[in-house]
Amino acid sequence: FMSETAAALCLSAGYHDTGDRMWQVLTLLFALFPCALVQLSLVFIHRDVSRDRPLVLLLHLLQLGPLV
Numbered sequence: 001f002m003s004e005t006a007a008a009l010c011l012s013a014g015y016h017d018t019g020d021r022m023w024q025v026l027t028l029l030f031a032l033f034p035c036a037l038v039q040l041s042l043v044f045i046h047r048d049v050s051r052d053r054p055l056v057l058l059l060h061l062l063q064l065g066p067l068v
Helices: 002-018 021-049 054-061
Strands: none
């Protein structure tokens, strides 16, 4: 999960260096939008399963939810 995100960020930086703005935006969109959806769904799962914990919510907002 983390390596896929890191690879997408490196690829996006490469597109930025070559000046290809459209592919940079599409790479970021297709890499980060699914991550945000996964984190949002994990927040709701954690709220249903256990009591409300602010640290877990913070980790999800920082895209580190799957590590929990």
